[in-house]
Amino acid sequence: MLGCGVKRKWSCLEELEVEAEQDGDEGGEDELLVGPSRSEMSRLQQRQVVLGLCLEKLQRYQVGMELSLRRSVLLINTLRQIQEDMRSDGVGTCSPDVHPDSCILRDDFREDMPVTCPGCAEGDGDNLSLSPPASPESPSQEANSPPDQQKPLPAATVSAFSDAVNAMGYLSDFALDDIFEDIDTSMYETSDLTSAWASGSLWPVSVSLWADEDVKMRPPAHSSPGSLQSCLMDLNELDHIMEILVKS
Amino acid sequence: MKCFSRYLPYLFRPPSTILSSTCHTEADIISTVEFNSSGELLATGDKGGRVVVFQREQESKSQPQRRGEYNVYSTFQSHEPEFDYLKSLEIEEKINKIKWLPQQNAAYFLLSTNDKTVKLWKISERDKRPEGYNLKDEDGRIKDPSTITSLRVPVLQPMDLMVEATARRVFSNAHTYHINSISVNSDLQTFISTDDLRVNLWNLEITDRSFNIVDIKPANMEELTEVITSAEFHPQQCHTFAYSSSKGSIRLCDMRQAALCDKHCKYFEEPEDPSTRSFFSEIISSISDVKFSHNGRYLMTRDYLTVKVWDLQMENKPLETYQVHDYLRGKLCSLYENDCIFDKFECVWNGSDSVIMTGSYNNFFRMFDRNTKRDVTLEASRENSKPRAILKPRKVCVGGKRRKDEISVDSLDFSKKILHTTWHPHENIIAVAATNNLYIFQDKVN
Numbered sequence: 001m002l003g004c005g006v007k008r009k010w011s012c013l014e015e016l017e018v019e020a021e022q023d024g025d026e027g028g029e030d031e032l033l034v035g036p037s038r039s040e041m042s043r044l045q046q047r048q049v050v051l052g053l054c055l056e057k058l059q060r061y062q063v064g065m066e067l068s069l070r071r072s073v074l075l076i077n078t079l080r081q082i083q084e085d086m087r088s089d090g091v092g093t094c095s096p097d098v099h100p101d102s103c104i105l106r107d108d109f110r111e112d113m114p115v116t117c118p119g120c121a122e123g124d125g126d127n128l129s130l131s132p133p134a135s136p137e138s139p140s141q142e143a144n145s146p147p148d149q150q151k152p153l154p155a156a157t158v159s160a161f162s163d164a165v166n167a168m169g170y171l172s173d174f175a176l177d178d179i180f181e182d183i184d185t186s187m188y189e190t191s192d193l194t195s196a197w198a199s200g201s202l203w204p205v206s207v208s209l210w211a212d213e214d215v216k217m218r219p220p221a222h223s224s225p226g227s228l229q230s231c232l233m234d235l236n237e238l239d240h241i242m243e244i245l246v247k248s
Numbered sequence: 249m250k251c252f253s254r255y256l257p258y259l260f261r262p263p264s265t266i267l268s269s270t271c272h273t274e275a276d277i278i279s280t281v282e283f284n285s286s287g288e289l290l291a292t293g294d295k296g297g298r299v300v301v302f303q304r305e306q307e308s309k310s311q312p313q314r315r316g317e318y319n320v321y322s323t324f325q326s327h328e329p330e331f332d333y334l335k336s337l338e339i340e341e342k343i344n345k346i347k348w349l350p351q352q353n354a355a356y357f358l359l360s361t362n363d364k365t366v367k368l369w370k371i372s373e374r375d376k377r378p379e380g381y382n383l384k385d386e387d388g389r390i391k392d393p394s395t396i397t398s399l400r401v402p403v404l405q406p407m408d409l410m411v412e413a414t415a416r417r418v419f420s421n422a423h424t425y426h427i428n429s430i431s432v433n434s435d436l437q438t439f440i441s442t443d444d445l446r447v448n449l450w451n452l453e454i455t456d457r458s459f460n461i462v463d464i465k466p467a468n469m470e471e472l473t474e475v476i477t478s479a480e481f482h483p484q485q486c487h488t489f490a491y492s493s494s495k496g497s498i499r500l501c502d503m504r505q506a507a508l509c510d511k512h513c514k515y516f517e518e519p520e521d522p523s524t525r526s527f528f529s530e531i532i533s534s535i536s537d538v539k540f541s542h543n544g545r546y547l548m549t550r551d552y553l554t555v556k557v558w559d560l561q562m563e564n565k566p567l568e569t570y571q572v573h574d575y576l577r578g579k580l581c582s583l584y585e586n587d588c589i590f591d592k593f594e595c596v597w598n599g600s601d602s603v604i605m606t607g608s609y610n611n612f613f614r615m616f617d618r619n620t621k622r623d624v625t626l627e628a629s630r631e632n633s634k635p636r637a638i639l640k641p642r643k644v645c646v647g648g649k650r651r652k653d654e655i656s657v658d659s660l661d662f663s664k665k666i667l668h669t670t671w672h673p674h675e676n677i678i679a680v681a682a683t684n685n686l687y688i689f690q691d692k693v694n
Contacts, residue, residue, distance in 0.1 A: 046527070074531045
C-alpha cells in the first residue's frame with residue numbers, strides 16, 4: 001500500500017523506533033555497516049520512512065473534500081526539515097541498503113494511466129521527472145545503480161519535490177481570493193499557477209506532475225517554481241481545464 | 249473546598265447516550281460537547297450536523313441522594329452538508345464547536361459552527377397555547393364571520409411541553425479556510441470565529457458584516473509555515489483574546505491597540521528541548537486547544553503529548569507541564585503513519601481552576617490536580633463501568649513487567665480516542681465523548 005514493491009509491516013516501523021532509542025555503540029557488529037553507527041543508521045532509515053510517508057500523505061486526498069490546511073502545513077514542514085537534514089548530512093550518508101520509499105507515485109484517480117515511479121518501472125526511461133541520473137551529491141551511487149532505483153534522494157531532488165508539493169498543498173485554497181484575477185494567462189505564468197490549482201481539487205494535478213511523459217529528466221538546479229511547474233504541466237490538460245473554467 | 253482525593257474515583261452514572269449501538273454510523277460521532285454557563289444544559293454536536301441538548305433534572309427533595317441526571321431536552325439539525333460550487337468541494341456539516349451564550353431571559357442561546365458557517369440558535373419552551381379564537385375554530389379552520397354571535401377573549405391553556413429550536417442568525421461567507429473555534433466575548437455582544445489563517449470579529453446582531461482582526465496569510469502562500477489552531481476571548485477582559493499556532497506558540501492580543509491585531513502584546517513559547525528533537529517535533533508541538541482559566545490569570549494549552557499551564561505574566565516558559573501519555577513518545581513514527589499524530593485533543597479546567605482534564609487513547613482520559621500534583625487516568629467505556637460503580641483508575645504499563653490490570657502500550661486502541669470533554673462550571677460533573685457515546689460522570693455523594 002505504501003510503496004510499490006516495498007513491503008512494510010507495522011513491526012518494521014516499530015523496529016525502527018526501538019533502534020532509534022538504543023545506543024549506537026555496537027556499530028562494529030552489524031554486518032551492513034562500515035561507517036555510521038547503528039543509531040545513525042536507524043535515524044537515516046527513519047528519515048527515509050518518514051520522507052516516504054510524508055510524500056504519500058501529501059499526494060493522497062479525497063476527491064471532493066478539502067485538504068486540511070493545518071495538516072498540509074505540518075507535512076510540508078516535516079518534508080522541509082528532512083530536506084535540511086539531508087542537506088546538512090551531505091555526501092556519504094546514503095546507505096545502499098535503504099529501500100527507496102520514494103515510490104509514492106500512487107495514482108488513485110486515474111487507473112487507466114500507467115503508474116510510473118522510479119522504483120517500479122524498470123526499463124521505462126521517460127518517467128523520471130524528478131530523479132536526475134546525474135546527481136552531484138552521489139556520483140558513486142549513480143555509477144553503480146540504474147537510475148530507476150532511487151536511493152536516499154539527493155537534496156536537490158527533494159527541493160524539487162518540496163516545491164511541487166508546496167504548490168499542491170496550499171494553493172488549492174486560493175480560489176476565493178484569486179479566482180477573478182487574470183485567468184487567461186495565469187496558467188502559463190509562474191506565480192499565478194495558483195488559480196489553475198485552485199479549481200484543481202478535482203483534477204489529479206499532482207499525479208500529472210509525476211506521471212507526465214512529456215517531462216524529460218531535468219537537471220536538479222532548476223528548482224524554481226516557474227520552470228518546474230511550467231515544465232510539468234501538461235498543456236493539453238491545461239486547455240481542457242481552461243475550457244471548463246471559462247465555458248468556452 | 250473538596251480535595252482531589254475525594255474526586256477519586258468518580259461515581260458512574262448511567263450514560264445518557266445518544267445512540268448507543270455498537271455499530272454506529274459515521275454521522276453519530278460526537279464532535280463537540282459543552283456545558284452552558286449554569287451547568288443546567290449540556291450540548292453535543294455530531295458529525296451529522298445535529299445538536300442534542302441535555303437538561304439536568306431538578307433535584308427532588310424526596311430523593312436527595314439522586315442528584316439531577318441529564319436527559320434529552322432538544323434535538324435539532326443545526327447544519328446541513330453543502331456544496332461549494334466555486335471550488336467543487338463538499339462542505340462538511342460536522343459541528344466543530346458549540347458555545348453557549350449566558351442566559352438573559354427564558355430562552356437559551358447557543359452558537360454552533362461547522363467549517364464555514366456559524367449559526368445562532370434559540371432554544372425556547374412552549375407549554376401554553378392560546379385557545380378560544382373568534383375567527384377560527386379548534387381545528388384552525390376559518391369561521392364564517394356571519395355565524396359569530398358573541399366575542400370572547402382567547403385564553404392560554406397548558407399544553408405538553410414543547411422545546412423548539414430556531415435559527416436566529418446565520419453568520420456565513422466570512423471564512424475561506426476551515427473554522428476551528430468560536431468564542432463569545434464577555435461583553436455578550438460580540439464573538440470571534442477563527443479559521444486556519446484568520447480571526448473574524450462579529451456582532452451577534454449583525455450577520456452581513458464581520459471584522460478581520462488577525463490575518464496571518466502570507467502574500468505568497470508558498471511561504472506559509474504556520475496556521476492558527478484555536479482562539480479564545482479572555483473571560484473578563486473584553487478587549488483581550490489569545491490564539492494558538494501549529495508551531496506551539498500562543499499570542500495574546502489587545503483589540504484596543506489597532507484594528508488589525510497583527511502585533512501581539514504577549515508571545516508565549518517554550519524553547520525546544522534539543523535532546524528530544526525528532527522529525528516529529530514540530531507536529532507534536534502543534535497546539536490543539538487553548539483555554540483561559542475561569543479566573544483569567546492562566547492559559548492552558550494542549551499539544552500532542554502534554555498539557556501546559558501558562559501564567560499570563562510569564563511568556564518564556566509554562567508554569568506547569570503535565571505529561572498526558574509520554575509512553576507514546578517512542579511510537580511517534582507509527583502514530584505518524586496511521587495519522588493519529590494529527591489528532592486534536594481538547595482540554596478543560598474545572599470550575600475552581602484547580603484541576604485540569606484532557607483525553608487520550610483507548611477511551612482513557614486524564615485529570616491533573618494542580619495543587620496536589622496528583623493525576624489519574626480513567627476510562628470511559630461500558631465494559632468497565634457499571635451503574636453506581638466507582639471508576640477504577642487505569643494505568644498504562646511502559647515496558648518491563650506488566651502488572652495485573654495494567655494495559656501495555658501496544659494493546660492500546662488508537663481508534664478509541666477521547667478528543668472532547670467538558671466540565672460543569674460549578675460542580676464536579678464531567679461529560680466525556682467517546683466516539684458516538686456520551687458519558688457523564690459525577691463525583692460521589694455523601
